[in-house]
Amino acid sequence: MRIAETVTFGGSALDRAAQLRRDPQALVTALERGRILPLWRGKPLMRGDQPGWLPPGHPALAPAAPPVFLGLDDGIPRFAAELSAWTPAADQDSVPPAFFDPSVQHHPDLPPDWGFAELRGVMTLLSPRAAELVATAKALLQWHASHRFCAACGAASDLAMGGWQRTCPACGAHHFPRTDPVVIMLVTRGNSVLLGRDAGWPDGMFSLLAGFVEPGETIEAAVRREVQEETGILCGPVGYLASQPWPFPASLMIGARTEALSEAITIDPEELEQACWVSREELVTALAGLNPQIKPARKGSIAHFILQNWLADRLD
Incomplete structure (x- = not known):
């Protein structure tokens, strides 16, 4: 992209x-x-x-x-x-x-x-x-x-390297800032995109599906697994779009796109409160604030960025 x-x-x-x-x-x-x-x-x-x-x-x-x-x-x-x-x-x-x-x-x-x-x-x-x-x-x-305490021995650790490291004075272990990789995916089927919402979000707010990458897992596998776990939908090939550091608290959002191979939605209630297919026309009204059922992801988020550019055909 x-x-x-x-x-x-x-x-x-x-x-x-x-x-x-x-x-x-x-x-x-x-x-x-x-x-x-x-x-x-x-x-x-x-x-x-x-x-x-x-x-x-x-x-x-x-x-x-x-x-x-x-x-x-x-x-x-x-x-x-x-x-x-x-x-x-x-x-x-x-x-x-x-x-x-x-x-x-x-x-x-x-x-x-x-x-x-x-x-x-x-x-x-x-x-x-x-x-x-x-x-x-x-x-x-x-x-x-x-991360004030050493993960190896439990002792209080000290700030080092200008803040880019913590050092344990007791066992000498070094600890470094972590970033958690999260896949966030544009799942499309024909003229529609798959959106979901979490129970804790503001009323009516929908966004792209997302989830943490697990140990030993590729980005592509994480995209397919998360979509299937949350909605029961199977997906095909996965392509990279963009990434976004997301300091809430410390994630790297990895934007991807994929085409759904199935349409029926079966929600995992522990993951999502609701999921639905939204047409391009419905998404246009949502981004304009004119859709009474759907409010878009917050401006500044990679979800909003990807959806805007999907509508504008700028995902190349």
Whole structure:
């Protein structure tokens, strides 16, 4: 797919400068002239429609955890730091519903138009470079928060390599950030596409089917298995379309396409609440917000990206 990397969080040619990760003094020097993006409970600091980068030593960073190195942005060292130790005012606490947190938290040491916002709500506003940096920051900091102890011996591990490794001082084991591969597939049959919805999603929202790749499994096999498990539909050859880093918390969405060999749907209720075939014409009205039964996947997701380009015949 020639326009694959135009998906949200797609490649922006960020220089991740991996050579600096191995040089502690170089990282110290980079931090002195760099900028830091704080995140609070996974929500990046936003200044309008752009990330809120702060200089080292800014008062708002006082309770932050050690920063992690993201890379060089046109020569500017970029870092991220978790600010979870900060407690917002009682009337600013997050509102964590099942799918999306619309609340914004404001720090007293920052201008009133700066705030910590849910990435799902602002991801389509970001430039490709800003999106890549924020997605990297969110995924990397979440990994550190959930992998504080050594998987080999259970001892507390230490941040290393600018945040791209954790090292166990007890047994010497090294641990590296993980990304979970997920297949997400455009399943078509004639003029229609197969869509499904999870019980926890907003009312009426449908998306492409998706699922985790299992150990020892190819992408193609995962596509066929997931579709069959969730809907009972058999699929033919599988082709690659595009990929998307998805930091919720740390997946790589692998977009694929396949043609259904059968039509009858048998839902696995533990996987899906509903699945249906949707014609091109019905999908057009859904993407325009005019279909009372079907709401499309969120803008910025690879599902929305693939469906839009399927309708526009741009999947080559």
